[in-house]
Amino acid sequence: MPYGAGHPVLSGLPPEELAVLLTPLPGYRAKQVFSWISRGVRTFDDMTDLPLPLRAELGGRFALYSGEVSAELRDPDGTIKLRITLHDGYCVEAVLLTDREGRRTACLSTQAGCPMGCVFCKTGALGFRRNLDSAEIVSQFFRLREIAGDIANIVFMGMGEPLLNLGELRRAAAALTCGGGTGFSPRRITVSTCGIVPGIRDLAEHGPRLRLALSLTTADGELRRRLMPATNANPLPALKEALRRYQDLAGQRITLETVLLGDVNTRPQDAEALAEFARGLNVVVNLIPWNPVEGMRFEGRLLREPGAGEIARMDSQLKKLGLNVTRRFKKGQRIGGACGQLGTLGDGETAKPDGGPYR
Ligand code: SF4
Secondary structure (H helix, E strand, C coil): CCCCCCEEEECCCCCCHHHHCCCCCCCCHHHHHHHHHHHHCCCHHHHHCCCHHHHHHHHHEEEECEEEEEEEECCCCCCCCEECCCCCCEEEEEEEEECCCCCCCCCCCEEEEEECCCCCHHHHHCEEECEEEEEHHHHHHHHHHHHCCCCCCCEECCCHHHHHHHHHHHHHHHHHHCCCCCCCCCCHHHEECCCCCHHHHHHHHHHCCCEEECCCCCCCCHHHHCCCCCHHCCCCCCCCHHHHHHHHHHCCCCCEEEEECCCCCCCCCHCCCCCHHHHCCEEEEEEEEEECCCEEECEEEEECCCHHHHHHHHHHHHCCCCEEEEEECCHHHHHHCCCECEECCCCCCCCCCCCCCCC
16 A cells, blocks of 8 residues: 555654654664665565565555655656645645756655745645645655656755745655665755745754755845735845854855746846845855746736846846856746746646646
8 A cells, every 4th residue: 555545654754753653663674664665665565675474564554655646747858747646635746857967856845835925936826735744745756756767956846835844844854864765965955945034043053954045036125025925024134144044054055046027026126136135145046037827917917937138137237246146947837847837737738627636
């Protein structure tokens, strides 16, 4: 029963929790089970160094993964998006991106829907359903790896705000970074937040020391409140202070993600505000041209992609202001798998009569 509901799921458990759950089995058995899960076996029967009766017993008591893959969409550019239906019928998405060098990155979701309501993001428009548990997060990774093979990086940039689900994010990261399992380096895992100050502080003080990306979008506080209304409780000065603390303790460069919205946050003063916000921090600015989602509006106006000239202007102005700038190239747009599009249907997919799979 690899994906069953109603059975405790093993795949998201850090090894010490797994050992407790499997008591009175000896510790070495728990290590064997953990190691098999990390290799991505589909059933307990595949755990060939366990005695047959034990495999049968475990199979009757536990499930290995959470959720069923209910859609697999492939973009001609190599991006793969999985839609995973959870035991209660909610859907989440996980995306596999491949860069020019062939390195694969798994983009995982931490919530079903999202409570933050950023106006440029389809997931925000869906509203919030619930937090995912660690098994539901880690299972996305294993499903992507099963399809694609080795994965070099993990980014928590899928559906949801990871720092509003920090406990389960921590458990998932512990399961993924443990030496006896997939052994992912924390330096190859990035958490992307829209700027939850208490969560950044908590992560800074108590770890794990993952890479941090801030979805800043604009450093004009007034515009940010309108574009990302739920960030009101996390004003920019407090946010900057939290980033500084994170940087002091984790010693890492932070990515400032800036979704560029045509005619909204691409003005010269936006570049200046961004440079002012970045002053004193070790950051790289990642410019992300908005990926279109039909019908999305900002204060009554339809959002639009920034033109090539707008992007180039921002890029060069930010560089002139002394910032390190990278550009995100479009990936997965045709399957609704690009940044801000999760929760949309892909080309050729049709919504169910109830409006789609995201009930
Ligand atoms: S951008 Fe991130 S935080 Fe904002 S609504 Fe979308 S998923 Fe949520």
